[in-house]
Amino acid sequence: MSVAAIKVTNHYDRYVLANYTKVPCIFKKGKGIKLWDVDGREYLDFFSGWGVSGLGHCPTKVVSAIKNQSGKLLHVPNNFYNNVQGELAQVIIKNAFPGKVFFCNSGAEAVETAIKLARRWSEGRFEIITMKSSFHGRTMGAMTATAQPTIHKGFEPVLEGFKYATFNNVESVREQVTSLTSAIMFEPIQGEGGINVASTEFMEGIKSLCEEHNLLLILDEVQSGIGRTGKMFAYQHYGIKPDVMTLAKSLGGGIAIGATVISEKVAHVLSPGTHASTFGGNPLACQASIAVFKTISQQKLLKQAQIMGKYLRKKLDELKFSFSNKIREVRGVGLMLGIELVDDGEGIVSKCFDQKLIINCTQKNVLRIMPPLCVTKKNIDHATAILKDVFAHEI
Numbered sequence: 001m002s003v004a005a006i007k008v009t010n011h012y013d014r015y016v017l018a019n020y021t022k023v024p025c026i027f028k029k030g031k032g033i034k035l036w037d038v039d040g041r042e043y044l045d046f047f048s049g050w051g052v053s054g055l056g057h058c059p060t061k062v063v064s065a066i067k068n069q070s071g072k073l074l075h076v077p078n079n080f081y082n083n084v085q086g087e088l089a090q091v092i093i094k095n096a097f098p099g100k101v102f103f104c105n106s107g108a109e110a111v112e113t114a115i116k117l118a119r120r121w122s123e124g125r126f127e128i129i130t131m132k133s134s135f136h137g138r139t140m141g142a143m144t145a146t147a148q149p150t151i152h153k154g155f156e157p158v159l160e161g162f163k164y165a166t167f168n169n170v171e172s173v174r175e176q177v178t179s180l181t182s183a184i185m186f187e188p189i190q191g192e193g194g195i196n197v198a199s200t201e202f203m204e205g206i207k208s209l210c211e212e213h214n215l216l217l218i219l220d221e222v223q224s225g226i227g228r229t230g231k232m233f234a235y236q237h238y239g240i241k242p243d244v245m246t247l248a249k250s251l252g253g254g255i256a257i258g259a260t261v262i263s264e265k266v267a268h269v270l271s272p273g274t275h276a277s278t279f280g281g282n283p284l285a286c287q288a289s290i291a292v293f294k295t296i297s298q299q300k301l302l303k304q305a306q307i308m309g310k311y312l313r314k315k316l317d318e319l320k321f322s323f324s325n326k327i328r329e330v331r332g333v334g335l336m337l338g339i340e341l342v343d344d345g346e347g348i349v350s351k352c353f354d355q356k357l358i359i360n361c362t363q364k365n366v367l368r369i370m371p372p373l374c375v376t377k378k379n380i381d382h383a384t385a386i387l388k389d390v391f392a393h394e395i
């Protein structure tokens with residue numbers, strides 16, 4: 001490690017909370033699907049920073065929107081209007097369903113908003129059913145909604161009023177419905193849970209269950225939204241619409257922004273004084289997000305994600321065929337793909353990293369592959385060649 005690099009890690013060791021397991025690499029620059037570290041080494045990013053860099057690093061339009069806006073206005077409180085937030089809300093609604101948007105700064109906050117909305121809407125009914133292996137964030141409400149015991153460990157007692165059911169099993173959800181249930185919340189594709197795709201039967205079954213019992217259907221699209229699956233939102237692969245949808249990650253093209261999209265029927269619930277976010281919907285983040293939607297539309301990135309998703313899937317299926325003793329299943333939609341391994345996957349991730357390919361492993365044995373929507377066939381050939389080499393040399 002260079003002297004400059006040692007200085008960086010020393011600062012972290014001394015001053016930054018050690019709540020993340022760290023890879024010993026210091027990034028300095030990114031463009032598109034590529035990242036460079038402080039020593040000039042180039043990496044191929046097939047993970048997009050947990051899905052945040054969905055348009056790749058430093059997308060041109062986002063960068064110029066930020067540059068442009070930063071000289072004009074960064075923040076005004078939400079008890080005034082700003083000239084950008086309304087425009088972004090319109091863009092989101094036009095791409096989603098009729099309703100209103102609440103702006104915040106992260107996925108967990110978007111989820112907290114959905115939880116508060118469900119409680120206040122149903123006046124006394126306060127239970128929310130979520131799915132095992134879900135992930136909704138780290139704040140107390142979002143963490144409680146996350147039905148993974150390892151994530152709750154040490155933080156008990158968790159919030160009252162959450163019930164857990166089995167993903168893709170309508171009957172298991174039905175069993176949890178009581179006279180106190182107000183909402184059902186899940187991810188159309190569980191990301192942290194191991195790239196588990198909701199079946200059409202599940203999606204339709206839960207929608208009917210919600211209608212039958214007057215429950216809100218909340219879909220968490222923090223990871224699956226903004227084109228990741230080849231549609232703007234993953235629910236659009238199914239013939240249903242949610243009552244509430246949470247967004248963050250790719251929404252800002254690298255800038256922190258979250259949103260809770262609330263259908264017309266319940267948009268009145270969070271009236272003045274019931275909910276707020278100081279930074280939510282600031283002009284800088286909103287301009288970045290408008291540029292994200294413009295880029296997706298002008299560069300036809302949804303189509304690109306569908307085509308590249310198919311190509312990547314084909315390559316990963318071939319990988320499974322060649323290493324059927326090591327790979328159990330390839331699954332996912334568009335550019336949100338997982339490779340379930342027979343054994344643990346951290347070794348594969350670090351060997352890929354040695355060859356300058358960034359991927360991730362979740363739930364110990366699912367490799368998560370989520371390149372930005374601008375990925376090319378050449379990038380996919382390069383990444384899958386590295387994966388093949390790593391699998392071939394794995395003992």
Ligand SMILES: Cc1ncc(COP(=O)(O)O)c(C=O)c1O
Pocket residue numbers: 050105106107108109111135136137138187191192220221222223224248249
């Ligand atoms: C589906 C889902 N919801 C919520 C969150 C929390 O988002 P944030 O880390 O921005 O709070 C995540 C983060 O990974 C997520 O994947």
